Structures are given as structure tokens and as C-alpha cells.
Amino acid sequence: MLFKLMDDTGINFINTVHDTKEQNILNYRNFYNGGGVAIGDINNDGLADVFFSANQGSNKLYLNKGNFKFEDISGKAGFRDKKQWSTGVVMVDINNDGWLDIFVCNAGSMDDPTLRKNQLFINNHDLTFTESAAQYGLDDSGYTTQVSFFDYDLDGDLDCFIINNSPISPNSLNYANQRDLPDANWPVASVWKGGGDHLLRNDNGHFTDVTKEAGIHGSLISFGLGVTVGDVNNDGYPDVYVSNDYFERDYLYINQKDGTFKDELEQCMQHTSLASMGADFGDINNDGYTDIFTTDMLPGDDYRMKTTLAFEDINVYRLKQQHGFYHQYFQNTLQVNKKNGTFADVANYSGVSATDWSWGGLMFDADNDGLVDLYVCNGIYHDLINQDFLDFSANDIMEKMIATGKKEDLQVIIDKMPSIHVLNKVYQNKGDLSFKDAGSSWGFTQPSFSNGAAYGDLDNDGDLDVVINNVNQPAFIYKNNSRELNHNNYIGVLLQGLPLAVK
Numbered sequence: 001m002l003f004k005l006m007d008d009t010g011i012n013f014i015n016t017v018h019d020t021k022e023q024n025i026l027n028y029r030n031f032y033n034g035g036g037v038a039i040g041d042i043n044n045d046g047l048a049d050v051f052f053s054a055n056q057g058s059n060k061l062y063l064n065k066g067n068f069k070f071e072d073i074s075g076k077a078g079f080r081d082k083k084q085w086s087t088g089v090v091m092v093d094i095n096n097d098g099w100l101d102i103f104v105c106n107a108g109s110m111d112d113p114t115l116r117k118n119q120l121f122i123n124n125h126d127l128t129f130t131e132s133a134a135q136y137g138l139d140d141s142g143y144t145t146q147v148s149f150f151d152y153d154l155d156g157d158l159d160c161f162i163i164n165n166s167p168i169s170p171n172s173l174n175y176a177n178q179r180d181l182p183d184a185n186w187p188v189a190s191v192w193k194g195g196g197d198h199l200l201r202n203d204n205g206h207f208t209d210v211t212k213e214a215g216i217h218g219s220l221i222s223f224g225l226g227v228t229v230g231d232v233n234n235d236g237y238p239d240v241y242v243s244n245d246y247f248e249r250d251y252l253y254i255n256q257k258d259g260t261f262k263d264e265l266e267q268c269m270q271h272t273s274l275a276s277m278g279a280d281f282g283d284i285n286n287d288g289y290t291d292i293f294t295t296d297m298l299p300g301d302d303y304r305m306k307t308t309l310a311f312e313d314i315n316v317y318r319l320k321q322q323h324g325f326y327h328q329y330f331q332n333t334l335q336v337n338k339k340n341g342t343f344a345d346v347a348n349y350s351g352v353s354a355t356d357w358s359w360g361g362l363m364f365d366a367d368n369d370g371l372v373d374l375y376v377c378n379g380i381y382h383d384l385i386n387q388d389f390l391d392f393s394a395n396d397i398m399e400k401m402i403a404t405g406k407k408e409d410l411q412v413i414i415d416k417m418p419s420i421h422v423l424n425k426v427y428q429n430k431g432d433l434s435f436k437d438a439g440s441s442w443g444f445t446q447p448s449f450s451n452g453a454a455y456g457d458l459d460n461d462g463d464l465d466v467v468i469n470n471v472n473q474p475a476f477i478y479k480n481n482s483r484e485l486n487h488n489n490y491i492g493v494l495l496q497g498l499p500l501a502v503k
Contacts, residue, residue: 001443002367002485003466003478010070013052013060013475015451017381019414023085025384026410028108030165031055032381033087033225034359034451035469036146039458040091040100043127048456052469053086053104061102063127068459068479078129084108084115088146088452092158094136095205098496099123103133105144110167113141118162137207142195143167150229150238153259157202163224163242166195170246173221177324179248181219195220197242197251199261215260221248226279226361232290233341243276243294249326250276250294269335269343271327282363282372284429289337295358295376298330304356304422307387332358332376336433350435355425357383360453366442366480368463368488371429373438377450378424381471382417389417421447424468448473462490 015035025031035053042049047064054060059079062070074080085108091100102121109115117139121129133139142164149158196218200207211218226243233239237255244250250272253261265272273296281290299305311330320328331353335343347353352374360377367373383389426444427435439445449471458465463482469475482488 002438002441002481003443004481005443005446006068006477006479009068009477010065010072011050011062011475011477012072013054013062013469014057014473015052015054015469015471015475016057017055017471019410021410023108024410025382025414025417028110029169030107030143032384032449032471033145034449034471035086036088036105036452037454037467037469037475038089038091038102039454039456039467042091042100042102042123044099046460048458050458050467051089051091051102052475053089053452055085055087055108058082059086059089059104064458066459068477073127077127078121078131084117084119087144090147090149092149094120094149094158095122096157096497097123097125099125102129103138103147103149105146107143107145107165116141116143118144118147136205137200140198142198145224146227148227148229148240152199152238152255152261153201154237157205159202160200160207161227161229161240162198162200163222163227164195164197165223165225165245166220168195168220170223173247175247175319175323175325176221178221179217179219179324181221196222197224210259213260215256215262216253217251217263222251223248225277225359226294228279228281228292230281230290232281232292232337234289241279241281241292241294243273243279245275245277247274247320247325247328249328250279264341266326268341269345271329271333271345273333274328274330277359278361278377280361280363284334284363284372285336285431285433286371287337287339289339291337291363292333292335292343293352293361293363293374294333294335295355295361296330296332297357298332298354299356300354305354308357308383308385310385310387332361334374346433350427350433351437352425352427352435356422358425359451362453362455362466364455364464366426366464366466366482367428368482368486368490369429370488371431373429374425374427374435375453375455375466376425376427377453377468379420379422379447379449379471381449382414382419384417386418421449423447424450443478446476448476450476460492462492 038051050062060074084106088105090103104119120133122132201210223245240253242251252265254264273294278295333345334347355376362375426439428438452469455464463480466478
């Protein structure tokens with residue numbers, strides 16, 4: 001097999017998620033969205049280490065000892081029991097000292113905003129970390145899904161782009177387009193603050209919120225689930241793509257090279273995914289221009305499609321058009337860059353439009369053949385939009401509650417929701433804009449509830465291994481055997497920059 005699921009690695013992480021009376025899928029809709037993974041060398045020994053974020057449990061840091069053996073150093077490194085609901089995670093050298101730091105996104109808590117504050121763990125160079133987000137101005141208390149660090153103004157330091165997933169019920173908004181209404185101006189209780197995208201500029205080591213002046217949508221209408229950064233128009237400046245769930249359309253922020261961005265999605269794309277989740281940049285046809293992959297919730301088989309989805313009728317579609325939510329469809333998109341400022345979605349032609357309830361989507365060369373392949377994380381712990389549950393079980397429960405005046409036990413309701421493991425999807429790039437479903441033949445045969453994923457060369461053999469964060473089951477560590485099987489060449493590069501001079 002091209003990929004081998006490794007056991008006995010020393011990584012025994014499980015993102016355990018249990019519904020409780022205080023916090024559950026009925027009062028927090030992102031309860032099953034899962035956690036993230038970051039891969040990087042935190043002690044500069046030449047081996048890539050692994051960090052997992054956990055929703056209800058402890059975040060974990062595993063030190064790479066070589067030969068796919070890892071040591072759990074979480075406790076002594078400073079990652080112990082916590083109350084935060086952690087989501088995305090990024091490794092970044094935020095202070096430019098040559099050592100990777102760890103940024104952890106937090107969301108979840110509806111009542112205590114202090115538990116939603118994002119965390120920045122500064123590397124102490126001795127396998128320990130010190131939480132310092134407030135010191136850097138990065139302790140945002142929104143409902144953060146993920147962040148990306150990049151130099152948007154080309155001044156030599158890393159700025160921060162934050163995406164939040166609005167806590168407001170989408171149904172309560174009634175398709176109101178308040179995309180450009182800042183978070184602070186919403187006529188709602190303060191507990192609901194914490195939505196929208198945010199851009200923070202790095203000013204000599206402290207981050208300043210420049211969202212409004214930079215042209216970024218800072219509104220609670222944003223239901224951000226994925227963010228990716230790259231230069232889509234080859235002008236030398238990084239651009240940003242944000243995938244939004246529910247009825248809000250995605251954002252394509254084009255860098256205007258003057259410290260501002262312009263959302264040009266409607267000028268660049270004919271349509272997007274509807275319930276956009278993961279997003280990634282990559283060049284699928286090696287033409288030197290960045291293409292865009294987004295994931296959605298469309299199953300590939302007829303039974304799953306009919307039991308898990310209810311498609312919009314034409315009236316709802318037209319209503320959303322009238323309110324400025326653009327053309328959105330239940331499907332993954334693979335937007336090929338046409339090199340003229342526009343994109344063409346080839347997902348249906350390429351055979352990658354339907355992958356089930358999909359989360360993280362990665363674009364990387366999985367088989368070392370020089371072509372970018374696709375990896376998609378799949379599965380949700382309970383199919384809360386299962387049509388049989390909604391049409392029958394949910395109605396029965398409501399009728400019983402009305403007849404008896406007694407609220408049904410929480411666990412009884414949740415147990416009625418189907419829980420079905422599904423396979424993650426992997427597609428091999430055939431070089432002609434078509435892709436082959438290679439999941440089973442490449443060794444990805446374990447059904448799961450997978451959410452966050454990352455790739456990196458864990459054993460320094462020249463091919464990219466894959467790590468996946470799962471809900472209520474052990475994390476997957478896949479060893480890539482490409483070098484042993486096809487012997488394709490590779491290039492390894494170690495970049496070491498000079499210290500940034502303080503202005």
C-alpha cells in the first residue's frame with residue numbers, strides 16, 4: 001500500500017467529545033466539528049513533531065524520536081488539563097527567534113468569553129512553552145475556527161488573519177445580508193459578539209486590529225470554517241480565501257498592495273460551494289497559477305444523499321440571490337485558475353465534487369509524481385440533519401413532550417441521531433484535470449469521523465506522511481511509502497533566515 005496506518009507510535013490521542021447537560025449538540029451547533037493538527041519541528045532537531053487540539057480534553061504535544069516513535073511531552077511542555085474548547089492550531093515562529101511557537105484557537109463557551117480567548121504558546125527553547133497571547137495582542141475572544149499567519153504588507157514580519165464561526169443561529173438572520181455591518185454594531189446581547197473575519201497587523205511584535213480599514217468583512221454573518229492563503233494572481237502579494245458555512249457566500253480577498261484587500265469573489269468565480277467547510281490552495285495543472293479546492297457536504301452515493309440532505313427549492317435559491325448571497329451549490333468545488341483573474345470550477349469533470357460530509361481538504365503531492373493530489377476528511381459523529389431523524393424521530397419526541405409536558409431526556413434525543421463512520425477520500429491527480437479515487441488502493445480503508453488533518457515528512461525520507469484528528473476514536477498516523485515503491489526523486493530544502501531588525 002502507498003500509505004500504511006501506523007500503530008505503536010506513542011501517539012494515543014483521541015478527541016473525545018461527549019454531550020453533557022451544559023454543552024451539547026442541541027445548544028452548540030459546532031459540537032461535532034472536531035479539532036486540528038499542526039506538524040513542525042519544535043526543538044530544532046530535524047524531526048517534525050505533532051500537536052493535536054482537543055475540544056473537551058487536553059491538547060497534546062508529541063515529540064518525534066525518529067522511526068515513527070513519539071513521546072507525549074504535553075504535561076511538562078505546559079499543555080495540561082484545560083476548560084477551553086480548542087479548535088484549530090498553527091505552528092509559527094511569531095517572535096522570529098528561530099523556534100516554532102504554537103497558536104491554539106478556542107471557541108465553544110457561550111457564557112464565559114474568557115474561555116474563548118485564543119492562546120499563543122511561546123517556545124522557551126527547552127521543550128516548554130509559556131502562554132503569551134495577551135502580551136502580543138492575540139487573545140481574541142471570538143468563536144475562532146482557525147488562523148493563518150502571513151506577511152500581507154511585505155514588511156518582513158508575520159501578520160494574523162482570524163476566522164470566526166458566528167454563534168448566531170442562521171435561521172434567526174432570515175437571509176439578512178449584513179456582510180459589512182461590523183461585529184460591534186450588531187443590535188444583540190454582548191454574549192453573541194465574536195464573529196466575522198479579522199486581520200491583525202504585526203507592529204513590532206504587537207498585533208493591531210486593522211479589519212475595517214483593510215476592507216475585511218468583520219460581521220457576525222460570517223460562518224467561517226476554512227482559510228487558506230496564497231498569491232492567486234501572481235502579483236507577489238498574498239491573497240486570502242475564506243470558506244463560509246450556511247447561506248453566507250465565501251470570500252476571496254485580493255490584496256490591493258496598499259494595506260487593503262478587496263473581496264472579488266463574484267468577479268472571479270461563477271459559483272461556490274454552499275456549506276463550504278475546508279479550503280486549500282494548490283496548483284493542480286503545474287501552470288504556475290494557484291487553484292482553489294473547497295469541501296462541502298454532498299455524498300457520493302444515492303442512499304447517503306437522500307437520507308442526509310434536503311436540497312433548496314428554487315424559491316429559496318432566488319431569495320438568496322436577491323439578498324446578495326451569490327450562486328452556491330451543494331458540492332465541492334475545484335476552481336482552476338484561468339490566469340486572467342477568473343476561475344472555472346471543474347469539480348464535476350474531475351470527479352471530486354461529492355465526498356460526503358467533508359471537513360479538512362488538503363492539496364499535496366501524495367505519491368511523489370509531481371502532481372498535486374487531494375485528501376478529504378469525512379464524517380460527523382451524529383447525522384443531525386438525517387432526514388429520517390428530522391421527519392420521524394424528532395417529530396415523535398416533540399409530540400411526546402407536548403402531550404406529557406415533560407422534556408425528553410437529552411441522551412434519548414441524541415441517541416436517535418444516526419452515527420455512521422465513513423471513509424476519508426483521496427484522489428490521485430491524473431495530469432489532465434481528472435482525478436482517480438485512490439483511497440482504498442492507497443491504504444485509506446478506515447471509516448472514521450475525521451476533521452482536521454496535516455501533512456509533513458515525519459521520517460525525513462522524502463515523501464509526505466499524513467496525520468488526522470478524529471472525533472471519539474484514535475488519531476490516524478499514516479506513513480507514506482512512495483519513496484520505497486516508486487523511487488521518484490525529491491528536493492529537500494532547509495530555510496534559515498536572518499533575525500528581523502526592530503524598527
